[in-house]
Amino acid sequence: MTLEIVGISVLWLFLFGYLIIASIDFGAGFFNAYSLLTGRQHILTNIIQRYLSPVWEVTNVFLVFFFVGVVGFFPKTAFYYGTTLLVPASIAIILLAIRGSYYAFETYGSRGHKGYSFMYGIAGLFIPASLSIVLTISEGGFVSMVDGQPVLDYWELFTNPLTWSIVVLSIAAVLYISAVFLTWYADKAKDAKATSLMRKYALLWSLPLIITAIGIMVELRQHNAEHYGRMLDFWWLFAISAVMYVGTVWLIWKRKKYGLALSLLIGQFALAFFAYGISHYPYLLYPHLTLYDGFTNPTMAVALIIAFIAGLGLLIPSLYLLLKLFLFNKDYVRGKKDNHA
Amino acid sequence: MGNEESVFFSRVLTELTLSFHIIYATIGVGVPLMIMIAQWVGIKKNDEHYILLARRIARGFVITVAVGVVTGTAIGLQLSLLWPNFMQLAGNVIALPLFLETFAFFFEAIFLGIYLYTWDRFENQKKHLLLLIPVAIGASASAVFITIVNAFMNAPQGFDILNGELINIQPLVAMLNPAMPTKVAHVLVTAYMTTAFVLASIAAFRLLKGSNHIYHKKSLFLMLKLGLIFGIAAAIIGDFSGKYLAAYQPEKLAAAEWHFETEKGAPLVLLGILDGEEVKYAFKIPYALSILAHGSPATEVTGLNDFPQDEIPPLYIHYLFDGMVMIGMFLVFISFVYVIGKIRKWKFISSRWFRWIVVMGGPLAILAIEFGWWLAEVGRQPWILKGFMRTAEGATTSNNVDIMLILFSGLYLILGIGSVVVLRRMFRNNPVEQELEDRHAEKGGDFT
Ligand code: HDD
Ligand code: HEM
Ligand code: HEM
Secondary structure, three states, rough: OHHHHHHHHHHHHHHHHHHHHHHHHHHHHHHHHHHHOOOOOOHEEEEEEEOOOOOOOHHHHHHHHHHHHHHHHOHHHHHHHHHHHHHHHHHHHHHHHHHHHHHHHHHHHOOOOHHHHHHHHHHHHHHHHHHHHHHHHHHHHOEEEEEEEEEEEEHHHHHOHHHHHHHHHHHHHHHHHHHHHHHHHHHHHHHHHHHHHHHHHHHHHHHHHHHHHHHHHHHHHHHOHHHHHHHHHHHHHHHHHHHHHHHHHHHHHOOOOOHHHHHHHHHHHHHHHHHHHHOOOOOOEEEEEOOOOOOOHHHHHHHHHHHHHHHHHHHHHHHHHHHHHHOOOOHOOOOOOOOOO | OHHHHHHHHHHHHHHHHHHHHHHHHHHHHHHHHHHHHHHHHHHOOHHHHHHHHOOOOOHHHHHHHHHHHHHHHHHHHHHHHHHHHHHHHHHHHHOOOHHHHHHHHHHHHHHHHHHHHOOOOOHHHHHHHHHHHHHHHHHHHHHHHHHHHHHHHHOOOOOOEEEEEEEOOOOHHHHHOOHHHHHHHHHHHHHHHHHHHHHHHHHHHHHHHOOHHHHHHHHHHHHHHHHHHHHHHHHHHHHHHHHHHHOHHHHHHHHOOOOOEEOOOEEEEEOOOEEEEEEEEOOEOOOOHHHHHHOOOOOOOHHHHHHHHHHHOOOOOHHHHHHHHHHHHHHHHHHHHHHHHHHHHOOOHOHHHHHHHHHHHHHHHHHHHHHHHHHHOOOOOOOOOOEEEEEEHHHOOOOOOHHHHHHHHHHHHHHHHHHHHHHHHHHHHHOHHHHHHHHHHHHOOOOO
């Protein structure tokens, strides 16, 4: 394994972590707002707040880790993506900021203002949409070099069906991941009503998810034949992922083993996400930037990797403690204890 | 929009974001330590007031952390969005502390979540206090790492440039640059100091607004004691910062002091206005600049006329420097008077006018933080990486920075107002007296 591969694997792994936990968070916010609208708030709010409250900040750090790490390992990405992403990334930041702060404001300040909850819920869907634009741009065809500077063609970007399919996929994935997780969590909390409601949502969103996923493959074939070809090389990874998808849906349908369903879901996304990433290799931005031109110097790379290993040594036990206290603690999950400051 | 405009708006947006973030970041660095001290005193003295103090600060902290985190995320991304050329270079040399900082965030965020949600969950209060240690370490470590990055921008080292290529890169040498020791120490200590004065100012305000509860008096005394200690430390380290500047960034010091001619036994200029090169209406403290710069009255201080004209920073930083130092002296003075007054039982320290002065202390300390950063950053101009890259070369070429500036201004306005409103409501709806009563009622029944 070369240093380049180690670097990108680490970053991709954390991005995957962000994808999962942020999806749970974003989706939960949306379901919360939606249930307010339909007057079923009492069913969900408790479950959602119990899970989200202690962990929202940690979720955000996963994202920070990713973008700081990318610039560390691949400084040239700052030049290519930094210049072109000014508008979409700024919009994502503003939405993240509104969402993160209002969450804290509402939870700890004035509970129950409806306006906040709606803003919060809607922002949670726009964020994945605006972040997913980065993946679209990375497929190439939207950035051209003018006087040695990368320039993004917005017209091309916003009229391309690929863009919109990826946006829809990101939203469907958020809602599906979140619904499956919350089904499991509500079941653990022995909250039958919430379980059955979340189960319905999970099943509802499983279909749009798979349709858009397949649609994107088809569009990619036209848009970036090289990438499509490499994806076919890894067809078996996508195939296992699809089997896992079927497994999750089946278990949820049969109201069985929600824990296993959740594991399968994570496996499904992990395989698809990594298969996508591997087939993207070696490009960071088609066709301008590859892993190899963009890489930092070897000294820095080694230093970063050492720092990363040391950091993990600190992080894993701490994360374990967090999960043990809040995710796997029966009394906490069932709401028997509330020890908030 | 041409390149010049993107540079201009990138600067304004960076200034805006950092100036806003730094308020919440400073509080975020200082508060965990203050909670820790309050809770520790409470456990040691077995005094529920201090424990409640810790708990109430922790509750307010949730709000300021939230704004700190979201604005920090904004500045973190903006560095790449607005200064892509700089980050491409910096990424090669100084990425390590930035990367380490994310681990500090992780560490802090995880334990803060645990700490906040485990009040009264442990039989032994001390165990709960232990959870705060990683929070305080994480918060201070993130300040240390980011300040190292900033120190690197002021005194870059740990790499060579040969034919436009970076060679001989040494990440640790880059981190251990000459600006690092004073900068890191000064930033940390002023963060603790500022937080102490902000909390003292809240206590004094409550006392003025009718509540005469002993809880607020204890809080006030504790915070002013801490403020005094950290204030003195800040002044001492500030003096070292001056010596660092004299050695490595003499143009910044000379501009901050309106010191034009290189001379021995240079005086320190306070306030005044500038007429050409002539300083008018200023207070001059003889020899003080030589002492600040080199530690002895006879030494020589380089003046502005010995630098190339296009490498001199804007001269208005003089007022920023004066503002910061005067606020620092003033805060040390009032906390000193209060602490002595408390021991010697002077009456006037409990008078309304004195309390109003203490109330002013919090906002003034924050103002001093802003002055200090503007001094440090504007004083580095025209460089973004001193001696290697000018600010204009580091900026983005994108044309939409002005619109982003408007959007972010709106965002900060909302966040600023929102956080103040929420904090006020949070404490007004749950006054100390009420909370103490509730806790006593609760304790009567069960002991868990
Ligand atoms: C409560 C805040 C506060 C107070 C009271 C002081 N400072 Fe300060 N100062 C800062 C907050 C600060 C800061 C915000 O933390 C800065 C900005 C950049 C830095 O490294 O620290 C700073 C920078 C800074 C610099 C520039 C360092 C550089 O650019 O590298 C100098 C020379 C001093 N300070 C000196 C002093 C002196 C002599 C003080 C005497 C009382 C003083 N400061 C009080
Ligand atoms: C990664 C580190 C940093 C980078 C890349 C950076 C970059 C910049 C740049 C390019 C400017 C514009 C200067 C100008 O044209 O006026 C600026 C200004 C500023 N920076 Fe830094 N900075 C960094 C660290 C910090 C830190 C740690 C702080 C403290 C919070 C800070 C506070 C400020 C402030 C307050 C300004 C406004 C100064 C002004 O009015 O011009 N910076 N910074
Ligand atoms: C002296 C200057 C600064 C101090 C003391 C400081 C400190 C802090 C603190 C305490 C937080 C809250 C972290 C948390 O609770 O998780 C924070 C957030 C953050 N800061 Fe700053 N910061 C400073 C300047 C900067 C600068 C210049 C940058 C840009 C490189 C930056 C990047 C960030 C980021 C990315 C976050 C969000 C972290 C998260 O998501 O948890 N900070 N900062």
